[in-house]
Amino acid sequence: MNRNVWRWLAAYAASLVGDGIYFLALGWTAAQSAGPAQVGLVMAAGAVPRALLMLGGGVIADRFGPRPVVISSDAVRCAVILALAALVALTSPGLWVLVAVALLFGAVDALFMPAVGALPPRIAGPGQLVRVQGLRSLVERVGHTAGPPVAGLAMGLGGPAAAFAVAAALFGISLVLLLPVRLGPLPKGPGAGGVAAAASPWRQLRSGLAYIRHHGLIGPLILSGTLSQLGTSAPLSVGLLLLAGERGWGPAGIGWIVGAFGAGAASSALFLTLIPRVPRAGAVQNLTLVVGSAAIGALALAPSLGVAVGLAVAGGLVCGICGGLAVALIQTATEPAYLGRVSSVMAFTAVGLAPLVYPVFGVAVEVWGIVPVFLAGGALSMAGAVVGTSSRLVRQAELTFA
Numbered sequence: 420m421n422r423n424v425w426r427w428l429a430a431y432a433a434s435l436v437g438d439g440i441y442f443l444a445l446g447w448t449a450a451q452s453a454g455p456a457q458v459g460l461v462m463a464a465g466a467v468p469r470a471l472l473m474l475g476g477g478v479i480a481d482r483f484g485p486r487p488v489v490i491s492s493d494a495v496r497c498a499v500i501l502a503l504a505a506l507v508a509l510t511s512p513g514l515w516v517l518v519a520v521a522l523l524f525g526a527v528d529a530l531f532m533p534a535v536g537a538l539p540p541r542i543a544g545p546g547q548l549v550r551v552q553g554l555r556s557l558v559e560r561v562g563h564t565a566g567p568p569v570a571g572l573a574m575g576l577g578g579p580a581a582a583f584a585v586a587a588a589l590f591g592i593s594l595v596l597l598l599p600v601r602l603g604p605l606p607k608g609p610g611a612g613g614v615a616a617a618a619s620p621w622r623q624l625r626s627g628l629a630y631i632r633h634h635g636l637i638g639p640l641i642l643s644g645t646l647s648q649l650g651t652s653a654p655l656s657v658g659l660l661l662l663a664g665e666r667g668w669g670p671a672g673i674g675w676i677v678g679a680f681g682a683g684a685a686s687s688a689l690f691l692t693l694i695p696r697v698p699r700a701g702a703v704q705n706l707t708l709v710v711g712s713a714a715i716g717a718l719a720l721a722p723s724l725g726v727a728v729g730l731a732v733a734g735g736l737v738c739g740i741c742g743g744l745a746v747a748l749i750q751t752a753t754e755p756a757y758l759g760r761v762s763s764v765m766a767f768t769a770v771g772l773a774p775l776v777y778p779v780f781g782v783a784v785e786v787w788g789i790v791p792v793f794l795a796g797g798a799l800s801m802a803g804a805v806v807g808t809s810s811r812l813v814r815q816a817e818l819t820f821a
Contacts, residue, residue, distance in 0.1 A: 439566015
């Protein structure tokens with residue numbers, strides 16, 4: 420693994436922890452001067468520009484390159500959060516200030532996420548992409564886990580201003596680590612070079628969507644992943660809250676289940692960094708999608724918290740393998756000139772479309788009960804495997820690396 424990869428992973432980890440600290444500190448700051456509805460408004464505000472601008476962020480990453488977009492995003496976030504830290508330390512900012520920061524942060528995220536997703540194939544050595552994706556998934560798990568405790572410690576010692584200052588410092592560290600990272604050149608071929616660069620942004624977006632739609636491997640895998648996200652995102656968020664309340668497992672039970680799923684996913688991410696080859700990776704990805712979907716759907720059938728935790732571990736293990744292989748297969752098949760747009764579509768399905776299912780899930784639980792809705796979500800996710808299996812390129816895809 421070259422130095423570029425380790426620098427990028429360290430920068431990404433710092434950025435993820437900073438994200439977690441910022442989000443918790445933002446909610447805490449809002450809660451000091453507003454009611455629950457206003458706090459919810461502040462916390463949700465960033466999702467709007469993120470969903471609306473995500474696909475455009477992919478075009479920008481392909482047009483200008485992912486490295487300057489990621490560096491610029493970290494620089495803007497560092498400056499904005501540092502200014503917010505100073506403002507919180509000196510006065511009590513109004514709700515509109517927090518909403519404005521959340522909107523700006525969400526817009527920057529819409530640029531950052533596609534660009535950071537397009538980086539691994541440009542910095543990984545030959546045959547290292549699966550290993551890099553495994554390490555990226557592991558870093559994400561650690562970063563998401565570390566953010567809230569660090570935020571709590573910082574706020575306990577110095578209040579929200581200290582937490583924002585720590586977040587700004589982490590974005591600054593990420594920026595410093597990213598500056599020496601160098602990308603490999605784009606190979607010549609269809610979709611690369613001057614034609615794509617000269618096209619209008621709208622034409623680039625349309626060409627990226629057409630590229631995905633007509634690709635025999637990328638299109639089916641992205642559609643498969645979309646169905647999986649729509650089927651499992653709500654059960655693993657809203658569903659766990661409702662399930663724990665109905666079964667009397669309480670907040671501690673939710674923590675055990677979420678922690679177990681995260682531990683399983685982190686273990687499989689580590690596994691993907693160690694194995695030398697994945698024969699029939701497309702078939703393995705489809706199989707793990709079926710098993711992981713079944714495990715998530717079966718959470719509602721668990722007769723006890725212990726069984727639910729066991730299912731969560733199993734689900735995390737196989738879902739981690741499924742997700743890691745899917746991303747690696749897509750990125751190894753994607754022409755480098757389209758990496759930003761392909762990454763933006765993958766991110767859009769996760770943070771743009773999937774949350775729209777949450778209110779539908781809640782209404783469905785009220786009408787039919789929690790067990791049928793969990794099982795329906797698992798079935799919808801399994802349908803993604805059917806889509807994947809329908810593609811010969813997916814069934815026969817392999818991943819080999821040094």
